[in-house]
Amino acid sequence: MKKLVEVKDLQVKFKLPNKQFVHALNGIDIDINENETLGLIGESGSGKSTLGKALLGLLPYEGGINIYKKDLDLNNKNLLRDIRKDIGVVFQEPFLSLNPRMKIKNILAEPLVIHNPNISKEEIYEKTRFSIKSVFLNIDYLEKYPSQLSGGEQQRIGIARSIINKPKLVILDEPTSSLDLSVRNETLKLLKNLQNELGLTYLFISHDIHTIRNISDRTAVMYLGSIMEVGETAKVIENPVHPYTKALLSSVLSPNPNIKKTQIKLRGEIPKITSLPEGCLFSSRCPNPTESCKNGSIQRGLIEISENHFADSCCISCT
Amino acid sequence: MNKFKDNEILNIGNLSVTYNPGEKSVAAVKNVSFSLQKNKMLGIIGETGSGKSSLIRAVNGLIKYPGVTSFDELEILSKSGKKNTFDFSKIRGNEVGFIPQNPFGSLNPVYRISKQFKFVNKRHKIFKKDVLESEIIRSLKEVGISDPERVSKSYSFELSGGMAQRVVIALASFARPRLLFADEPTTGLDVTVERQLLDNFFTLVNNKDMTLIIVTHDLGIVAQYCDEAIVMNKGTIVEKGSVEKIFLDPEHEYTQKLIKASSEKIS
Numbered sequence: 001m002k003k004l005v006e007v008k009d010l011q012v013k014f015k016l017p018n019k020q021f022v023h024a025l026n027g028i029d030i031d032i033n034e035n036e037t038l039g040l041i042g043e044s045g046s047g048k049s050t051l052g053k054a055l056l057g058l059l060p061y062e063g064g065i066n067i068y069k070k071d072l073d074l075n076n077k078n079l080l081r082d083i084r085k086d087i088g089v090v091f092q093e094p095f096l097s098l099n100p101r102m103k104i105k106n107i108l109a110e111p112l113v114i115h116n117p118n119i120s121k122e123e124i125y126e127k128t129r130f131s132i133k134s135v136f137l138n139i140d141y142l143e144k145y146p147s148q149l150s151g152g153e154q155q156r157i158g159i160a161r162s163i164i165n166k167p168k169l170v171i172l173d174e175p176t177s178s179l180d181l182s183v184r185n186e187t188l189k190l191l192k193n194l195q196n197e198l199g200l201t202y203l204f205i206s207h208d209i210h211t212i213r214n215i216s217d218r219t220a221v222m223y224l225g226s227i228m229e230v231g232e233t234a235k236v237i238e239n240p241v242h243p244y245t246k247a248l249l250s251s252v253l254s255p256n257p258n259i260k261k262t263q264i265k266l267r268g269e270i271p272k273i274t275s276l277p278e279g280c281l282f283s284s285r286c287p288n289p290t291e292s293c294k295n296g297s298i299q300r301g302l303i304e305i306s307e308n309h310f311a312d313s314c315c316i317s318c319t
Numbered sequence: 320m321n322k323f324k325d326n327e328i329l330n331i332g333n334l335s336v337t338y339n340p341g342e343k344s345v346a347a348v349k350n351v352s353f354s355l356q357k358n359k360m361l362g363i364i365g366e367t368g369s370g371k372s373s374l375i376r377a378v379n380g381l382i383k384y385p386g387v388t389s390f391d392e393l394e395i396l397s398k399s400g401k402k403n404t405f406d407f408s409k410i411r412g413n414e415v416g417f418i419p420q421n422p423f424g425s426l427n428p429v430y431r432i433s434k435q436f437k438f439v440n441k442r443h444k445i446f447k448k449d450v451l452e453s454e455i456i457r458s459l460k461e462v463g464i465s466d467p468e469r470v471s472k473s474y475s476f477e478l479s480g481g482m483a484q485r486v487v488i489a490l491a492s493f494a495r496p497r498l499l500f501a502d503e504p505t506t507g508l509d510v511t512v513e514r515q516l517l518d519n520f521f522t523l524v525n526n527k528d529m530t531l532i533i534v535t536h537d538l539g540i541v542a543q544y545c546d547e548a549i550v551m552n553k554g555t556i557v558e559k560g561s562v563e564k565i566f567l568d569p570e571h572e573y574t575q576k577l578i579k580a581s582s583e584k585i586s
Contacts, residue, residue: 043509151367180366180536181580207509210581251514253539255581257562260543263514 004169004201005032005055008064012047012054012225020274024050025225026281027063029302032169037195037202039216039233041209041248045273047225048205052171055203056087068168085115088162088200092174094154098146105142108132108161115165131160134197135190152183156190163194171203176211188215209252213237218308221245224270224281230302231309242311243287243318280314293318328498328530329378330354332392336373339385347373347386349554355547360524360531362541362562364577365551371534372420374551375500379417380407396497413443416496420503422483426475432459432486433471436493443494455493462489463519481512488520492527499524501533505540517544538581542566550574 012025025047032038040048054061057072057080065072067083074080091097098107108128112119129139135156146154155175162170172191176184192215194200206212212219213233220230221244229242240246243266250264266285271277277284279296292298293314302310336348348370355361365371377388378395393400396414400406411417419425427435436455440446446454459467462485475483484504491499504520505513521544524531535541541548541562548565550558550573558571569575 043511181538181577182366185580185583209510214583248511251510253514253537253543255538255542255566255578257542257566263511263518265515266511 001036002034003031004034004068005030005203006064006066007031007051007055008066010051010054010061010063010065012050012059012061016274022273023225023276024273025054025061026276027300028225028227030220030227030230032201032203033218034168035195035199035201036218037204037216039212039219040203040205040222041207041212041219042222043207043248043270045270046222048207048222049173050225051222052089052173052203052205055169055171056084056089081115085165086168088165088167088170090155090158090162090170090172090175093178094151094158095146097158098154100146102145103142104132104144104146104149104157107146107157108142108164111161111165127164131164132157134163134194135160152179152187155179155187159187159190159194163198163200166198167200169201169203171205173205174207175204177206177208184211191215209237209249221248224273224276226281227302227312228282228315229309229311231305231311235306235309241305241309242315244282244285244315280312280318282312282315286315286318288318290318326357327354327394328357328396329532330392330394331378332390334374334377334388334390334393336370336377336382337387337389340387347554348377351554351556353549353556353559355530355532357530358528359547360521360533360545362545362548363532363534363551364536364538364541364548366536366577368553369551370554371551372502375417375502375532375534379411379415379500380405381417412439412496413494414496414498416491416494416499418487418491418499418501418504420506422480422487423475425487426483428475430474431471432473432475432478435490436471439490439493445494458489458493459486461492461519461523462486463515464489481508481516484508485516485519488516488523492523492529495527496529498530499532501531503535504533505537506535538566538578550577 007028007030010025010028014022014024016022028051042048053059055065057074060074068086070079070083072083105128108131109124112124112127128142132139132141137156176187179187195202204216216233218231219233219236221228223244229236229240229245237249240249247264247266250261268285271284280293283289283294298314298317301313303313303316304310332352333350334348335350338345338347351374363371376382382388389403391402393405396410398410433455440451455471456467459470464470464485505516517540545562548562549556550565552573558565558569558574565574566578569578
């Protein structure tokens with residue numbers, strides 16, 4: 001398997017006006033393989049979207065991001081443009097991510113013109129037609145405005161825009177969370193089709209575990225800007241080893257009234273992101289933290305539990 | 320006056336809600352009739368635009384112009400009304416509680432939380448002044464807030480989403496209503512918080528002998544916590560029955576599709 005994206009010890013901090021720091025990402029190590037879907041789950045504030053934005057080069061970061069053998073350098077504008085050409089993004093709110101004053105054809109053409117300044121009108125027409133057809137919408141939609149479309153259709157326009165430059169990686173930031181159940185499944189099927197047709201790689205960010213289970217090949221669980229567990233989706237969701245993953249999965253309500261799960265409750269609440277707990281990030285909520293966990297003397301990092309299944313080393317030694 | 324059959328607490332006959340009456344009118348709820356027994360938990364499920372929120376807002380008399388509510392019959396607890404006449408002000412907030420969807424939209428940002436409880440008390444005269452403070456703390460504790468003293472002194476914007484929603488639930492149940500309406504009480508919250516909140520909420524409802532109507536698009540909540548379910552589509556009730564019936568053996572085509580969509584595997 002070829003690695004498409006390699007992230008090494010990635011850290012993102014934001015400075016607040018009161019001189020405190022928001023520690024959004026704290027040492028992320030993750031690879032994305034070619035032609036796979038990597039799912040990211042976690043609660044709000046766990047840094048899922050920040051990771052997506054960092055890969056796009058939208059945030060100042062420390063550590064290493066390597067996309068298609070190119071190191072992401074925020075000061076090299078030409079390189080950034082090259083890299084971004086190969087990355088598509090789909091945002092959470094379909095309507096808010098489309099300009100209400102632009103026709104669909106112009107919305108779709110914008111990324112084409114930005115990345116290929118010498119493109120001819122015929123080529124733009126050809127490509128917009130192709131991309132709107134590949135999301136199963138009629139060509140008439142090119143002349144419409146976003147407000148004339150339903151939520152599901154708007155999200156398809158978002159997807160059509162993200163694939164128009166034939167990217168290698170598409171970052172999907174909660175693409176289905178504002179859609180209804182029936183539309184959600186259609187959109188997921190569409191994404192799966194596109195992936196097979198165009199050979200795309202997906203980074204799928206979501207807090208809905210049903211969706212992640214359906215679409216991703218591998219799943220990473222995030223907590224407090226750090227990856228707690230990562231591995232093949234079946235392994236992570238059916239046999240979680242990390243206490244946080246267990247608690248998260250036990251909270252999901254099953255639509256079958258005969259399946260009753262009791263929630264595993266973690267003690268305490270998510271710590272303030274401006275003041276991280278000392279030692280292991282999970283130590284303030286861990287069910288049985290050891291002394292060495294609290295003072296952070298255990299080397300943090302992901303260790304392999306079984307084939308293609310990794311979890312945070314500190315938390316594994318605690319349980 | 321009431322013609323309630325055994326143990327009924329709510330009876331709705333031919334209720335309709337129309338927005339923008341005139342040429343461009345939109346019928347959000349079309350001739351809906353149902354009744355509910357005491358101490359049952361009812362879940363109303365449906366997709367966006369199916370009229371589920373409009374229905375329970377209409378039952379609380381909360382639809383404002385350009386929306387128009389009309390009904391043949393409406394009986395809620397001790398009050399009843401015929402042909403579009405019903406005095407909501409006597410029971411609202413007192414015998415009937417309403418939990419809106421967005422907690423920050425329903426808490427007043429310029430008053431502390433405790434003050435907002437005092438407003439409810441002033442309007443409905445529930446507790447004497449000397450026990451009021453302790454009653455506020457108690458009712459905040461009931462919804463699972465671990466440090467009620469701090470929360471009662473805070474403003475709404477100082478609270479997290481889950482905490483604010485807990486406060487709204489405490490406010491709605493402060494007057495000990497016998498019938499409680501909840502409009503998507505946990506939408507937008509994380510699963511771990513959602514689950515804790517629902518557990519607290521449903522113990523509260525069970526202990527206090529309340530009847531609950533919950534509107535949601537999350538099938539899991541209804542399947543796990545409710546006794547009965549109503550499925551709505553395009554302003555009408557497509558199916559009503561016990562949760563087991565609706566989720567395991569649905570009759571209507573739309574319900575079957577909806578249930579299938581929630582558990583479908585995409586290959």
